[in-house]
Amino acid sequence: MADSKRLSKRIIEKVAQSAAVNTNRLHVLPVDDEKWMLRKKGAEFDLGIFDTRDDAVRAAIDYVNNDSDAYAVVHDRNGSIAETINR
Numbered sequence: 001m002a003d004s005k006r007l008s009k010r011i012i013e014k015v016a017q018s019a020a021v022n023t024n025r026l027h028v029l030p031v032d033d034e035k036w037m038l039r040k041k042g043a044e045f046d047l048g049i050f051d052t053r054d055d056a057v058r059a060a061i062d063y064v065n066n067d068s069d070a071y072a073v074v075h076d077r078n079g080s081i082a083e084t085i086n087r
Contacts, residue, residue: 024040047063
């Protein structure tokens with residue numbers, strides 16, 4: 001579990017480092033061994049913490065569908081991009 005927390009922290013830091021590039025980008029990221037977060041790029045706070053990846057992805061899809069300029073990047077547990085969600 002400690003390794004996954006360090007990995008999640010590194011993923012979150014990578015997302016935060018590139019925050020100035022596109023503020024309409026959302027990220028679905030692992031928080032720990034079970035939880036997932038939805039974070040808008042450049043935001044200080046998460047848009048939500050979810051029990052499952054599927055719940056976080058559904059929230060990202062809803063957000064993208066309501067914001068024509070937004071898109072979401074869904075990461076897997078190791079930080080790789082698993083998919084991108086566009087309107």
